[in-house]
Amino acid sequence: MNWLDVMHGLHHPLTAKQLQEILNEYVGLILMAHRQLDDAVKVLANLPRPQQDWVVEWVRVVSRQNMELAYEFIHQVAYALTLMDENGVEEWITAVIETYDKEGLNKALDQLNALGQFAQQYRLNNMGLPLVQIQSVLQHFIIGLDGRALKMEHGDVAFTDTETLFLPASIHRFDDKTLNFLLYKATAAHLWAQTWFGTWQLSLITASEQFPHREKAIRLFHTLERLRLDACIARELSGLHRDMQRLLQLLNEPVIPTGWETIAARLAEPNATVEDSYFILNEIHTWAVPEPVAYQGVLLPEQVERVINLRKVHEKKALQNALAELLHKHPEQPQNTDDGAQLNAQPMIEQQPTLTERTLQNLLTMQGEGAPNIPELQDIIASIKQDYGEIPPDYWLIPAGAGQGEPDFLNPEKKHRDLADTAQQIFSYPEWNYQRQRYHKDWCSLREVDVALKQDNFIQETRCKYKGLLANLRRTFEALRGGNQWQRRQSYGEDIDLEALITAYTDAQAGHEMSQRVFTHLRRVERDIAVMLMIDMSGSTKGWINLAERESLVLLCDVLELLGDRYAIYGFSGATRKRCEIFPIKRFDEPYNTTVQQRISGISAQEYTRMGVAIRHLTHCLSEVDAHIRLLITLSDGRPDDEGENYRGVYGLEDTRQALLEAKKIGIHPFCITIDSQAKTYLPYMYGVVNYAVIDKVEQLPMKVADVYRRLTT
Structure with a gap:
């Protein structure tokens, strides 16, 4: 038989008899209890061969979890494929397996039988466009616009607090994902325009309190500002404005509310400002509120003013400190006043000195030796002007001693x-x-803090429980091991790459040029890698999460030992900044022995999740290891958190992000694996859009680590 016959055989559908024989290997014990597959395999025999192979592979996966589930899956999978694509069926059966892991067989069978309900929800979800799929593209679009750098997060409604754009987690107004993306883009642009064109330069809280119906006044004001901002966008981003008008036409929403034509013309004047919107609001506050357009979102003035007030305090101090540093390095030269008197810079520094904006701009545009190096100063000035329209006079006053005693800790000293x-x-x-x-x-x-040693059979029980998975992982990691490795899809080599040959043959049958890269080649590969595993031991991991972490470490240690790469494991937890704790489980210079295994078995939930300090400590430990590639892989169940001191929320995220940036600066690659279902709302900001993974099953963790290894080390 030549290879062409092999190709035809691989693509020929399996018969019902052949399918019966293959599936017997996975559910044979069930069939002994007078159950049949006859009808199911007859239906599966009508599927194309690639889909049959796909079904058999999933039967194998499900049977490793539970044979009864696999038997029921065989009977329903063909019908499932008529309701959903393969991605949808994979989501369905994965959800069933997860239910089996957490709630048992009966609940899993109930979910398996609720196929129609799942398929309906899947179709609904896939009509829309999740923010997470396009957040990176949208973020780059916003970065390209003028103004301060705006973050992006998902929220229940679309709004901005002037530092973050909050967008819906999913948009499904259109069946076309391109149009849904365009709606995301239009919404983001409208929120950006609020920050850039001065919607928040005056207090909406104060202005709206004079009206008898405050909420109505806010919504009328929003309509006025929407019309003004649309005109601003039309002048600055004409292409996007045309797309926004097209969206409204498709949704049958009026560009200008009926009866508002004259007002829209007034607000479209190039010199129109937010003051004009407030002036018109006094004229129309009794009018009915028009329906908002699709990209309009809402105004939340309380949240905006809270953020603005904090920013104003911070930016005033930041500007004054920067000016003090600038004056210290470049004292202002004496200048002639109107009456001929001269100003001396040194006495002014002692008595609330000032620095004129003209002199500041001259300093900032200096070239060559002696030029000031304060790249953040321009951004601070631009941000202040966004909030005020100008730099308030008192911002130029520099408190005595400002800028002193503010050392830089980008390279933290332990x-x-x-x-x-x-x-x-x-x-x-x-x-x-x-x-x-x-x-x-x-x-x-x-x-x-030492981890209490626990002497039990946990290691052996885990290896037995995941015997099949462990064998697969060992094969996966052996392929990554240093030494002689087979490189696939080569233009020359010692052997045929069967998968590449099949692909090339399929291309040729479709009329495309057949690739010549159908060989495998043996190549020598050297590895020089150190990996730090950082394990969350906070109180929220108590229960099945803690069990999943410990089981994952057992599997990981077994396969990492095959690689020969240096690795260490540390847990982290603590309570308040005064009691942060690191738990050494395996140091780099320790062998993987009984003591380390007893520490893994003894890992238990502790207190809170103050991540920044733990990352800094482990970054220091990892930086002392001489390796070409250094990875810091964090396993956590949620976002940074601690009691008191406002660490939870934005503060903790920003501190953790800063610690990760410090690690990147010294050549350490951070990656996070989490089981927090909300992680996609904050991990891209902390780690980057490709440096994290969200899981909820222990089996996925080692495979995700293998993926990280492939991407970063090959």
Whole structure:
């Protein structure tokens, strides 16, 4: 038989008899209980061969979880494929397996039998466009516009607090994903326009309180501003404006509300400002509120003013500190006043000195040696002008001593001291305050705490439980191991690459040029890698999450030992900045022995999740390892969190992000694997859009780590 016959055989559908024989391997015990597959395999025999192979592979996967589930899956999969595409069927059966893992067989069978309901929801979900799919593209679009750098997160409604654009998690107004993306883009542009064209330069809270129906006044004001901002976008982004008008036409929404034509013309004047909108609001506050257009969103003035007030305090201090530093390095030269008197810069520094904007601009445009190096200053000035329209006079006043005592901690210095009542070392690390844009020096106290050894059969039980998966992982990781490795899809080599040959033959049959890269070649590969596994041991991991973490570590350690790469495992937790804790489970210089295994078995849930200080400590440990590639892989069940001091929320995210940036600066690659279903709303901002993975099954963790290895080390 030549290879052409092999090709035809691979593409020829399996008969019902052949399918019966193959599926017997996975559900044979069920069939012994007087159950049949006759009708099911007859239907499956009508499927094309690639789809039959796909079904058989999923039967194999499901049977490893439970044979009863696999038997029922065989009977329903053909019908499922008439309701959904293969991605939808995979989501359906994966959800069933997850239910089986968490709630048992009966619940899983109930979910399996609710196929129609799942398919309906799947179709509904896939009509829309999830924000996470296009967030990176949309973020780059916003970055390309004028004004301060705006973050992007998902929210229940579309609005901006002037620092973040909150957009719906999914948009499905259209059946066409291109149009749904365009609606996302139009909404983001409208929210950006609020920040750039001055919607929030005056207090909407104060202005709306004078009206008897405050909420109605806010919505009328929003309509006025929408018309003004549409005109601004038409002048600055004419192409996008045409797309926005097209969206309204497709949705049958009026560009200008009926009876508002004259008002729209007034607000379309190039010199129209937010003051004009407030002036017109006084004239029309009794009018009915028009329906908002699709990209309009809502106004939330309380949230906006809270953010603006915090930013104004921070930016005023930041500007004054920067000016003080600038005056210290480049004292302003004496200038002639109107009456001929001269101003001396040195006495002014002692008595609330000022620096004129003209002199500042001259300094900022200096070239060559002696030019000031304060890249953030231009951004601060631009942001202040966005909020005020100009730099307020008191912002140029520089408090005596400003700018002093604000050292840079981008390269944190690790310090420790021995306490009289304990033999443990205490490490001090800075923490990033995003509101002040400064580090708190020696803010967090961290100690390394031993994990209690636990002598049980956990390691052996886990290996037995995941025997099949462990064998697959070993084969996967062996392929990554240093030494002689087969490189696929080569133009020459020692053997035929069957998969590449099949693809090339299929292309040729379709009339395309047949690829010559159908060989495998043996190549010598050397590895020089160090990986740090950072394990969340916060209180929220108690229960099945803690079990999943420990089982994952057992599997990972077994396969990492095959690679020969250096690796370490540390847990982290703590409570408040004064009691941050790191739990060494395996150090780089430790062998994977019984002691390490007993530590893994003894991992238990502790307190909170203050991540920034833990990342800084482990970054320092990893930086001391001489390796070409250094990975910091975090396994966590949620976002940074701690009691008190407002660490939860934006502060904790910003501190963690800053710690990750510090790690990247010294050549460490961070990656996060999480089981938080909301992670896609914040992890792209912290880690980057390709440096995280969301899972909810222990089996997925080692495979995700393998994916990281492939991408970063090959």
